[in-house]
Amino acid sequence: MTYAVKEMFLTLQGEGMQAGSRAVFLRFAGCNLWSGREQDRAAAQCRFCDTDFVGTDGAGGGKFVGADVLADRVAAVWGAGTEQRLVVVTGGEPMLQLDDALVSALHDRRFRVAIESNGTLPVTPSVDWICVSPKAGTAVVQRSGNELKLVWPQPGIDPALLETWDFQHFLLQPMDCDERQQALDAAIALAMERPRWRLSLQAHKVVGLA
Ligand code: SF4
Numbered sequence: 001m002t003y004a005v006k007e008m009f010l011t012l013q014g015e016g017m018q019a020g021s022r023a024v025f026l027r028f029a030g031c032n033l034w035s036g037r038e039q040d041r042a043a044a045q046c047r048f049c050d051t052d053f054v055g056t057d058g059a060g061g062g063k064f065v066g067a068d069v070l071a072d073r074v075a076a077v078w079g080a081g082t083e084q085r086l087v088v089v090t091g092g093e094p095m096l097q098l099d100d101a102l103v104s105a106l107h108d109r110r111f112r113v114a115i116e117s118n119g120t121l122p123v124t125p126s127v128d129w130i131c132v133s134p135k136a137g138t139a140v141v142q143r144s145g146n147e148l149k150l151v152w153p154q155p156g157i158d159p160a161l162l163e164t165w166d167f168q169h170f171l172l173q174p175m176d177c178d179e180r181q182q183a184l185d186a187a188i189a190l191a192m193e194r195p196r197w198r199l200s201l202q203a204h205k206v207v208g209l210a
Pocket residue numbers: 031032033034046047048049050051053091092093118135
């Protein structure tokens with residue numbers, strides 16, 4: 001398998017229950033809900049994306065032939081030490097490319113493997129931490145995991161319905177848009193109304209990390 005990687009870098013996880021943890025971010029190229037081209041945004045299934053996942057030209061990106069080659073590169077980005085190794089596999093939609101061979105190769109190098117997925121493809125069961133961020137109007141098949149991250153507000157999504165899914169943590173992330181304050185107010189209002197949900201801010205943007 002040849003993996004197409006947009007970028008790969010060492011940082012602190014900025015979102016969710018593992019926020020603040022040192023992690024290698026492995027961003028795969030491509031998504032099944034948007035081409036990534038601005039001219040296609042209006043017709044896309046997901047229209048609020050703020051991530052560049054097109055191509056393999058980012059820092060640390062490229063095409064990697066074989067799981068061991070890519071896992072070796074992830075380990076090199078982490079550097080010395082095997083304690084608390086964490087790789088966050090994201091995209092785009094990482095389940096277009098992540099497979100058991102790569103998860104196994106990362107486990108061999110003592111990494112815990114976390115994924116951030118839109119949930120429209122089943123996540124390989126060997127992944128250690130599953131974060132699903134559902135998008136309105138899409139068919140989510142991955143309805144279990146560790147954290148459900150709902151970008152809010154999103155017309156067409158019913159938080160009460162999502163609460164029936166099998167997740168440990170239910171997180172509300174205000175949409176990063178021109179109406180940022182209104183999105184924050186809406187997320188706070190929902191968390192006050194439905195205590196199952198917890199407000200979750202994007203700490204990496206607050207502190208200026210990638
Ligand atoms: S599903 Fe995620 S990566 Fe794909 S277009 Fe939407 S926000 Fe971007």
